[in-house]
Amino acid sequence: MKRKLILLLFFIIILQNNVLYATDLNIPEPSFYFYVYDEANLLDKSAEDYIIKTNEELYKKTGAQIVVATISSLNNEDINLLALEIFEKWQIGSREYDNGLLMLIAPNEREIRIEVGYGLEGALPDSKVGNIIENSILPYFRENNYQKGIISGFNEIIQEVEEEYGIQVNRQDIDEDLYYIDEYEETNVFNGPGKIFYILGIIAFLFIDFKFFNGLLTRSILLRSSRLGGSPSSSRRGNKGGGGRSGGGGARGRW
């Protein structure tokens, strides 16, 4: 009885810790295809496809990730801070080179922030980013042509990244059949060198749970995840962040 109680306490502590880390107020989850998050509905399907496709090729060649996010409200938060928090949560860019970039647009507050990861600060210093916003993006935004502004800024950024890495991303003929095909599967937890520990851990957990608690914990976890909507079916493939960080570099603009 005592042993059961101790074990139960142990699991409660673990579960609570997980819950604490999982709650992230107001920071949206990345979209399934990762490179476009269009909450404010500023982009049509072809523009989204273009951004995703270009990024998938860029990521394969350089590990760089250029994410476009639009949000319907800043909720009174400073756009710089929000961009940083999204960047941290989504982990844009590769872990080795921190070469991510986030273009965050809040059309209702008429603000834009481009947050540059550590690894792209050389290719895109703040003044260059500021000029891209002022000269390539805001003129379109002022005419309410958001899509054109976003794509124009995106292209400028891609061009700088291409120059930095001495590569060329094929942007002219996008192969429709290649859309969304990527080696990153949804169930990535079970890939990589740590998978044996995950599996052993889960087996141990199930063993203890069913031996001492008749599977109570397992059932409650399943219930919890199904209440949260569960994950998309594992046959679809998406993208995810590479583990990159940023340190507050970049520029912001208003229109």
Add this chain to the structure above:
Amino acid sequence: MKGARFLIILLVIVVVIGGFLAGRYNSLVALEERVDSQWSQVENQLKRRADLIPNLVETVKGYAAHEEEVLTQITEARSSFNDANTPAEYAQANAQFERALSNLYVVVENYPDLKASKNFSDLQYELAGTENRIATERMRYNEAVEEFNRTVRRFPTNIIASIFGFEQKQYFEIDAEDVEVPEVNF
């Protein structure tokens, strides 16, 4: 025979406690390391901004040479950056620079040519970007300090901390004067 068993039990207890202490000690060392490396990030960004100052002064001079007062303020802020060593000193230099900069922006309004120049607008972007980097690294530094200080204060780590001389770290508070709460006497 009985003595040997007693020794073994004693040994086990010593090893367990020793392992526990070593673990706590190591985690303190790791946390302190994080604070220090994060502080050097803050310092880097502060230096980076100080390095922008000569360029800024030159640019403003080109259009508004006789605004000596503002220019002197900015140059002085730079030298206090160079003299600063502790987080508190840096915070003071930072506040000084921010005051000088806001005075400069007031003056700039009288010089449309300066305002419109590419050089000045680029510098503004660089300054704003550096400002934001400082804020970012400062936030991360303070988070690291908070975690370290919490661990140092908490039982039983506080015993290990006092044995090995771990002391609480200073936060980096921007504009110390503003943060200071005035004393009220009844």
